[in-house]
Amino acid sequence: MTVAITTPTGNVGRHVLRLAVQAGIRPRVLLRHPSALPSEVRDRVDAVRVDQLDVDSVVAATTGVDALYWVDPPTSVPDPLDGYRKATESLAAAVRANGIRRVVFQSSQGAECRQGMGDIDGLAVTETALDELGIDVVHLRCGYFFTNLLFDLDSILEGTITTAMDPDRKLPWVAPEDIAAVAAARLLSSDWHGRHVQAVHGPEDLSFREVAALVGEVLDRSVTIRQVSDDDVREELAGFGMSPEQIVSIVDMTAGIRDGFVPENPRDFTTTTPTALAGWVRTRLKAVCEA
Template sequence: MPKKIIVTTPTGHVGSRVVQLLVQAGVRPTLLLRAPEKLDAATRDRVDVVQCDQGDADAVLRATQGADSLFWVDPPTPDDDPAAGYARMGANAARAVRENGIPRTVFLSSIGAEKRHGAGEIDGLARTEELLDGTGASVLHLRCGYFFTNLLMELADLRRGVLRTPWPLDHPMAWVDPRDIGEVAAARLLSDGWSGASVQAVHGPEDLTFTRVAEVLSLAVGHEVRAERISDDEFRAALRSAGVSDGQVEGIVGMSTGLRDGFVPEDERSILTTTPTTLAAWAHAHLRPAL
């Protein structure tokens, strides 16, 4: 009998790559979507689609019956406290894993979840890790670096040649292409050769400072980009002006304040954590056309 692999957030930057690779591997995955109309027609013919809101525990339980493997992503939450919202989603995943007896789950987590507390909205991912570990099933937490695609939310500033950030400009951290995360996730979903609760970081090809990122982007997009550090309060003001609620603002700001001063990721860079796509290659292919 073919394996039943469930994929959540299948139209996202990571999930869409997971789906593509599973289909190319000959699997017909089951996709959980709140809005099935977002799925392109070519993919729809090669997958099974279940309309499901991951915030609805009973719906998640029904949608994951008979699953052999689950790719779980805590989706964006409308909660004013995003950490609590992510934890609520994680509780729904843990209940489904436990009650449906799902043997293996790959969870999209983040660098910083190892702190458990004090990393803004990442605290909700940390709680999801704990809830999934508590099921006793085999679970792999992918603790990922800073997504290249976060730059797509800064297009207006980048057009003006500025990369604004609350992080120290000389602070090195892991940057990663979400498509590469999808490749790691798909490989694990297709494999039966692992068990137990474990962590695997996904660090991208190298650690980058924002000063270095600006240099890379300057070459890739064809005009100078200058990194500029802003204060936490300036960051808060920018988020509020974009319509983000106060609680959500603190969840976002808390990620940078909690991970920048003396924080060292628990998982060291190694052959297991290093993925191939460089920021330069990604920016030339995806950011330059958007600008």
């Protein structure tokens, strides 16, 4: 079985890579810069330089692949949805050209809405295209990544977590390594067929207010919530030089989850993963804060 892994240095992909190697697989890894791979894994994988937005590049890189772990890559194009569409075109072309029979797609909660969820609408585009190919596919509808807290590191060090989300709305928070465990299990198994949706919710639903209290307790400092408006976010992102389309994709994503969204996939045994946020904060966030 030939297994291919995209974004093998990403928050989730690097753990998928490790699990595949530990399972005795020599995976083919697709990435822009093979030199970014850790030195200890370079002789255990077949690395291929790939631009996921380039159809020919992806088709050539996936020749002979049986199972593919696919993540739509982050792009700097002015319209994020255009980037998602280009990545999806590459993926669909590769599946058709190379007869890839199984794809594990890293999606997100909210993709089931198909429209009105900002950046997540791009993941819905990929889900829909994969469904039309008639292959074995699983969409991993992931919760809110623990690692998103690292984007707010400066604010946390000053004693606040900033969000445009309702601070008391509970969300599923999940560790990237737990997503990887589910992804690797699906990727390496040949016992499932057809279209599946697998939510990955982490161990518990938490509000931002609860997260702030937990982070403050572990870091032994006062951490409070600073709630900002959508207009505040728009102004800040415009100050970073983002395009109007990029700003809309971020603001609408938060608003879509915040304003009445009900997940298609309820929490159950299959969606609940073990890594608690407190442990992650203690081992990862605290180390970064103290560095």
